[in-house]
Amino acid sequence: GHLPTWLQGILLRNGPGMHTIGDSKYNHWFDGLALLHSFTFKNGEVYYRSKYLRSDTYNCNIEANRIVVSEFGTMAYPDPCKNIFAKAFSYLSHTIPEFTDNCLINIMKAGDDFYATGETNFIRKINPQTLETLEKVDYNKYVAVNVATSHPHYDSAGNILNMGTSIVEKGRTKYLLFKIPSCVPEQEKKKSCFKHLEVVCSIPSRSLLHPSYYHSFGITENYIIFVEQPFRLDIVKMATAYIRGVTWASCLAFNKDDKTWFHFIDRKTKKEVSTKFYTDAMVFFHHINAYEEDGHVIFDIIAYTDNSLYDMFYLKNLNKDFEENTKLTSIPTCKRFVVPLQYDK
Template identity: 40%
Template structure:
């Protein structure tokens, strides 16, 4: 019978990093123009001593890096040396509460000490285990998660350098790990603030050249559910607008606060409201002004936006989404451990979907009128009696599609190709790499038996003439050999393999969530 780690690579528990670079064996040919570093972030250590994390979002962070130069590639991995990592490993058990895992009580602590720790200030209890992504705009790289804490990392050695609390510079208590970077280095992110005198609000933040010290709020929105702000993992940006999907997956504010003092993990306060609607909050970038129209849709959940752009007086938005509000429960370790034949296993049904939001003639439209006049979409936007506009979706392809990436030079602009990962059957790991033509809705696939793949990162050929002139970089893990990792280089046009660089590591190689490629000759690094 297969072990749990063979059954699902997400369950790997790494105890030994590969801190010293190892040289890879190249099969095929790496393009001469491909020079730079691919850095990825994700779960690394699922168990500390005899204690185990309950959710995949909790695992101690591990950074992976592939350094590409002159047709050769090296690999290294390092644990993020966070305060959380040190506290847990020194205690040899989980002592810091994470998203889905409460800290285990100290058996040596007195009853009074345990009671007193319940009333430690919330800020001191926030974990700095930043395991979602990385961002380097100029010379500084940060490991990101969804709290206000980020960790600075040496982009060449992956050494952890310091900790920054965004809340010290800007009104944010939570922030996404998916900022947007403009060609001139301006960086935008969005997050929630719970400590403002105005009450809870969503703040959109601008950072010049990605520098946290220069951050400023450019727009502020009040949650529609004042005591239950929405959970969001990413947001959309176009040339003239920001778009926040306020979805009915919410944090019950009262449960969040009580959980801080009673050692309950934040996931306990996350609530799915299937009978409530999604509201698209559209903000003008030039003024920070919120458009007054409520654009709604039936309930769905999204983690990852693909792209958005303006066309013919409309805002077109593509994202990976699902109507299943229990999606977060899918990543509980207990669920990942279930056999594929187990009917109680919660599956991830995300697919690529499109919404079209009309920007013109909304107020003069008649009740019941479809404001979408575009001929190449089945999306509708129906004017309601109360003045709101209800939008329906177009599923661009029925297959599972998530971790979407694009040629980032098309970010916020009309585009044609999206790249992502897929699954086989009812598996919970990524075994297919996908290219979706959003114009024709045709899908191209790369897959290989007994291997899993990671989020694809598009790198444009410097002599590109077309949008998909370039390569896709992804990580290949063997289901059977936990010490094997490969950097896979695919031709983005036909999804054919150009090169594979294989490595043997010191410790088990874990799957990662998100990453960034930093070109050796770039001045501004985006995604």
């Protein structure tokens, strides 16, 4: 086949790359040091480039020639980077551990800038032409979130809409929907767009110390869709993980006897719809689609009956026979939910 000549531009991708540093190895596929990819389409040809994200995590690990910064499925000891990464055990009422800046999941466009993203409060600016790693941005300096999704949405004006969790902030745990503007006033061009970040809405967590894990959220013309699933993060376990010698992954648990709650935020009023909707317990990571039709919000997700999907991606399991490995997880199901929400009423 041939690439059409009208196809021009750069496709950026991100994902785990290096899983072995010196004599040490990561346990999980999602732990690997981020590897940036670019595909440049020009005049019917494509040019490939890749480069490791030079995060603080990368630099610290490479300098030590071993894994010294903990990741999702790998807890590292000892940690000589404590001047970079906060201690993993602190007073719960004041703080929780700071996480890695190994942003290995997605690429986000903010105005004219591009950022590698993960699921922590850190993102890393990159040069889309050279894949050079630039400054680190801490969401927490602009909005009180400790973790955030790596799958933001963009509105018609190019503004970013994203969600993050604020853990035990002033005695409350909540989910925050926030907006990052695509442009800033002319007189503030030299300032970061993050300085103009706006909290759109907050949703109280149903549990102070067990907030829901979420990888994505949905959006339609008039609503933001947030699914609060009974796949939860145990804050006490997370705050003590380092001293107990366990991974962040062990701090996640699925409660099959709980409900899955749907939250809808009106994009115009910036308030949550008062009617409560719920369904049986499930685990999901990705939205497929969302739209409105005849007074209903319709959204599709890929759902699982438990949280065993992560087990498939431990490297010890990935080295097994594929058919044997797939037996470790529940079969994914495409589920559609049709919710009666009449916007103009």
